[in-house]
Amino acid sequence: MENRIVIETEELTKVYNGQVAVDHLTFQVREGEVFGFLGPNGAGKTTTLLMLLGLTEPTSGKARVLGVDPVREPIKVKGMIGYMPENMGFYRDLDALQTLRFVAELNGLPRDVAEGRIERALRTVGLFEDSKKKVGAYSKGMRQRLGIAELLIKEPKVAFLDEPTLGLDPDGTNRMMELIEQLSQERKMTVILTSHLLHLVQRICHRVGIMIKGKMVAQGPMEQLAKEKLGVGAEKYTLEEIYMKYFKEA
Amino acid sequence: MHGLKAIFKKELSDHFSSYRFMILFALITMVSLIIAYMVGMTMREELASMAKPKYVFLMLFTSRGGLFSLVQFIAFFGPLIGLILGFDLINRERNEGTLSRLLSQPVYRDSVINGKFLAGVVTISIMMVSIVLLITGLGLRMAGVIPGLDEVWRIGIYLVISIIYISFWLGVAILFSILFRGIATSALAALAVWIFFSFFVPLGATIIADALVPDLNPNNPEAIIKHAKIQKAISLVSPMQLYTDATGTIIDPTRKTTRTVVLMGPLEKLSQARFAGPLTIGLSLLVVMPYILLLIAITAICFAISYTIFMRQEIRSL
Numbered sequence: 001m002e003n004r005i006v007i008e009t010e011e012l013t014k015v016y017n018g019q020v021a022v023d024h025l026t027f028q029v030r031e032g033e034v035f036g037f038l039g040p041n042g043a044g045k046t047t048t049l050l051m052l053l054g055l056t057e058p059t060s061g062k063a064r065v066l067g068v069d070p071v072r073e074p075i076k077v078k079g080m081i082g083y084m085p086e087n088m089g090f091y092r093d094l095d096a097l098q099t100l101r102f103v104a105e106l107n108g109l110p111r112d113v114a115e116g117r118i119e120r121a122l123r124t125v126g127l128f129e130d131s132k133k134k135v136g137a138y139s140k141g142m143r144q145r146l147g148i149a150e151l152l153i154k155e156p157k158v159a160f161l162d163e164p165t166l167g168l169d170p171d172g173t174n175r176m177m178e179l180i181e182q183l184s185q186e187r188k189m190t191v192i193l194t195s196h197l198l199h200l201v202q203r204i205c206h207r208v209g210i211m212i213k214g215k216m217v218a219q220g221p222m223e224q225l226a227k228e229k230l231g232v233g234a235e236k237y238t239l240e241e242i243y244m245k246y247f248k249e250a
Numbered sequence: 251m252h253g254l255k256a257i258f259k260k261e262l263s264d265h266f267s268s269y270r271f272m273i274l275f276a277l278i279t280m281v282s283l284i285i286a287y288m289v290g291m292t293m294r295e296e297l298a299s300m301a302k303p304k305y306v307f308l309m310l311f312t313s314r315g316g317l318f319s320l321v322q323f324i325a326f327f328g329p330l331i332g333l334i335l336g337f338d339l340i341n342r343e344r345n346e347g348t349l350s351r352l353l354s355q356p357v358y359r360d361s362v363i364n365g366k367f368l369a370g371v372v373t374i375s376i377m378m379v380s381i382v383l384l385i386t387g388l389g390l391r392m393a394g395v396i397p398g399l400d401e402v403w404r405i406g407i408y409l410v411i412s413i414i415y416i417s418f419w420l421g422v423a424i425l426f427s428i429l430f431r432g433i434a435t436s437a438l439a440a441l442a443v444w445i446f447f448s449f450f451v452p453l454g455a456t457i458i459a460d461a462l463v464p465d466l467n468p469n470n471p472e473a474i475i476k477h478a479k480i481q482k483a484i485s486l487v488s489p490m491q492l493y494t495d496a497t498g499t500i501i502d503p504t505r506k507t508t509r510t511v512v513l514m515g516p517l518e519k520l521s522q523a524r525f526a527g528p529l530t531i532g533l534s535l536l537v538v539m540p541y542i543l544l545l546i547a548i549t550a551i552c553f554a555i556s557y558t559i560f561m562r563q564e565i566r567s568l
Contacts, residue, residue, distance in 0.1 A: 016564070053354060056564055079356035089347030093267070105256035106355040150351075 003031035006158055006190050007052060012061035014047050021047045023214035024061065029192060029207075031157075034184050036205035037194040038243060044214040045194045046086060049160045053083055066157060079107065082151030086162040086194075088143075092136030096127055096146055099135055103150050114153070121152035125179060141172030148179055159183060161193040165200065173197065177204055202239040210243060212250040218242075253357030257365030265335065265373040274334055278327070279381055285323060286385040288315030290392030297393065305528065307397040308404060310389040311501050320385065321501060324378075324412055325494045329444045332419030335373060337437045339366045340427040340560070363424070363560050367553060370420045375413050382409055400503075403531050407500050411538075414545050415493040419444070421552035428560050447488040455484035489548060496541035503528035 007029040014022040022044040029035045037045050050056040052065055054074025063070055070077040090099055100121065104114035122128040125145040130138070135146065144164060151159055164180065165173045181204050183189045195201050201208060202222060209219035218225055226237035229245045265271050289310055297306065311320045318326070340363070343349040353359060382405060390396065397405070422443060426436040459481040460466075463473050485491045529537070 055350075055353060075356045075358065078354060083354040085347070085350045085354065087347050088351050090351075091348060092346075093264075102256060102260055103355060105259075106253050106352070106357050108252035108356075 003033075005029070006031050006066055007192070008064050009048075009052070010062040012048065012051060012063055013059050014044070014051060014056070015059045016047075020214050022051070022058075025211075025214070025216055027209055027216055027219055029190060031190055032184070032188055033207060034180070034191045034193070034205045036201040036208040037192055037211065038196075038198070038201065038208055038239075039194075039211035040247065043211045045211055046162055048211075049083070049162060049192070049194070053078060053081060053160065079154065080156055080158065082154050082156035082159040084144075084147045084151055084159070084161045084164060086166060088147055090135040090138075090143060090146065093134060095134050096122065096131040096138075096149070099146065100150060100153055103153050107154055109153070117153050117155065118149075121149040124152060124182070125149045126175075141168050141175070144168060144172070144176060145179070148176075148183075152183075156189065158190045159192070161191065163194055163196075165195055165197055173200065180204060198239040198243055208239065210246050212247065217246050217250055253355070254361040254365050254368075257352075257357070257361055258369050261339075261366050261369030262372060265369060270334060271373065274331060275377055278331065278377070279384065281323060281327075282320060282381050282385055283388060285315040285318070285320050286310060286388050287392070289313045289319070290389055293393045305398075305401060305503055306393065306395045307389060307401045308501050308503070310385060310393065311405070311408070312498075321408075321497050322494070325415075325490055325497070326448065328412060328416045328493075329419040329448070329490070331374060331377065332370075332416045332421075333423045333437075333440045333444060335370050336420040336423030337427055337440050338433045339370070339424055341431055341433055341436055342427075344431065345433070359561055360557065363557055367417075367420065367424060370424075371413070371417045374416045374420065378409055378412050378416070400531055404500055404503070404534070407531075407535065408497050411493065411496050411500065411542055411545065414542070414549060415489065418489055418545060418549040418552060421549050421556065425552055425556040425559075428556050428563070448490050451488040452485050452491070455481045458484055489545065492541050492545055496538040496545070499538045500534055503531075503534060 005028050009025055009027055012022055012025040013020070025044075025048060037048075039045050047056065051058045052063055052070055054070030054077045057071055065077050066080055068077050068080070091102075094102070097118065100118045101114065104118065109117070119128070122131050125148050127142060127145055127149060130142065135143065138146065147164075161180065165176050168176060177200050180191060180193065184191050184204075193201075193205070205222075207219065207221050208225070210217050210225075218228070222237075222239060222242070225242050229242050230237050292315070293306070293309060293313070313319055314322075340349070343352065349362075352362060386397070386405070419440075423436070423440045426439045426443075427433075430436040430439060459477050462480055463477040465473055466477060467473060486495075
């Protein structure tokens with residue numbers, strides 16, 4: 001599938017207090033892809049996402065998201081991308097409905113449009129029945145799904161999910177994965193996600209990028225990486241094997 | 251703009267639905283009413299037997315009831331309102347992980363801080379206006395005097411200065427909530443600043459003046475004046491002093507200057523008495539204008555510092 005490129009970076013670099021977090025990163029993501037961003041903790045995945053969102057300025061290099069430069073027009077980029085941060089929090093005293101209404105207001109959506117989107121989003125993530133409950137009383141899994149609902153309010157073309165399955169039980173993880181597949185297949189969203197659950201990444205991602213110490217050491221469809229690293233004929237590879245191989249080499 | 255509006259609305263409803271605000275408001279209203287009641291009682295007794303002087307109504311605010319007058323009470327405890335409303339505005343969002351969610355929405359980063367500050371100022375204003383209205387109503391009933399137009403204006407200006415003053419402390423609290431990640435740390439730091447300016451600066455002013463002018467001989471008027479001047483100059487570092495001087499002059503028309511008057515001898519006293527007539531409101535305002543401007547300036551500076559720090563902070567460290 002030769003779709004157009006929605007995200008591209010060129011030699012993107014970020015230095016925090018003398019430490020290189022992201023090191024001359026160049027990669028592309030095409031429309032409709034689910035791109036798995038892998039790497040050990042502190043490899044610079046979150047920093048890369050923040051730079052793509054215009055939430056932090058790159059030290060050098062360029063990035064383009066849907067043709068827009070996030071450094072120059074961060075507001076425009078943030079309006080087009082749904083971002084679900086790692087360890088996000090919600091206002092505990094608001095219920096799900098109020099939370100989503102607030103987000104709709106921040107996005108400047110007219111009231112009638114917002115109400116329709118909020119209801120649809122809540123139904124999609126399965127929180128409609130609990131929408132009058134205070135978020136403080138939500139379980140971790142419910143909060144993560146509320147995060148997805150919040151992202152849907154914007155109806156973004158691109159979604160960044162930072163550790164969407166972190167701290168979820170097996171059932172919650174499964175539901176989250178199904179939701180992400182749904183976003184990609186039904187809504188044709190381009191998804192970039194980071195995760196350490198490699199078997200799940202293998203299940204839903206079209207392509208992966210492995211990032212170690214700020215550098216992208218490999219990227220491409222999994223079959224290709226398997227061929228490169230494990231040799232031809234490795235039919236029954238797992239992403240885990242590929243990942244560990246790269247990790248040990250780095 | 252929609253971002254600012256949304257944040258402002260949310261912050262305002264947060265303030266009004268918080269226990270913190272209700273307790274604070276109840277406490278301040280209670281103390282104000284007690285003071286006003288006590289002042290009203292004494293006024294009624296004293297006024298029964300004599301012709302009513304001018305500006306009786308303003309005496310409700312300036313006379314002592316119990317320990318202090320209303321003006322003194324706000325000067326002293328007003329900062330607490332600002333500090334309590336603001337000390338965790340930014341760092342709570344940071345700790346709970348809501349700030350990164352908020353900032354990933356299409357809003358300018360300054361909308362966050364502007365919305366929060368604005369909502370705080372509006373909360374303070376509503377609080378102060380309702381307290382003053384309550385006191386006015388109580389005063390009307392108890393003392394049975396109707397404020398003249400001039401007095402209403404003076405009370406209005408007093409309110410504006412008070413709101414600026416408390417907003418300054420709100421600004422200080424927001425600054426600390428940006429600087430410190432810990433909520434308790436920022437609360438303590440803000441309290442420390444308040445205590446420093448309210449207790450130590452006046453104390454320090456006296457000590458320094460004593461040290462610089464050790465020879466306080468009653469026969470040496472120059473030394474006494476020098477002492478008073480030094481003391482005054484140092485104590486003006488404190489926003490509380492600025493506020494007390496400004497409101498004192500506004501609310502008391504017979505006060506001609508914001509300076510402390512050192513009376514020297516019978517002749518000065520005579521000339522004082524000769525010009526004892528009250529100032530017009532325009533003149534009073536003219537006298538305190540530098541003080542009001544200074545209060546606005548320090549509030550603006552404080553806000554500007556918070557603003558710059560917040561805009562430069564890396565999201566990663568948020």
